Amino acid sequence: MLSPQLFGGVAAGGLIVLAGWLNPVSDLSPAPERVASAGFEGPVSADVVRVIDGDTFEANAQIWLGETIAVRVRVAGIDAPELHARCEDEYRRAQAARNYLAQRIAGRSVRLSDIRNDKYGGRVDARVADSNGDVADAMIAKHLARAYAGGRRGGWCDGA
16 A cells, blocks of 8 residues: 655746655555646746747746746737737737737736646746736737637738
């Protein structure tokens, strides 16, 4: 029979991982088993270091007392125009979205919640809030981004 010995939060590759070590009762049993979570509800406080585009930024997330990790965060719930635009209108919109996000959060603290692996890897998706509220909701209200729940994204050119 296995018994729990330790549960704790561990940072791994920019993600919060909940790990549980299970030790065998017998010396003849298999090695300890590690259990990991695909997400973390949060909230986690993070200091924004740099805004990359209209829906992505780099931050130092405070995951534990005195412990921070550098993480690239994609603002969950929105699709912002891409700086690698297909047309001039998309590029103009992408600059406006990035500028708004930078003015709102760059150099400030934000709260990350509902943190999940990004589908492309290398960053996390998270709901982002600052002292003025939800960042995604504000960008949608200002027509700087569209609501996005996954799947194929629409274009920003030709009146899209």
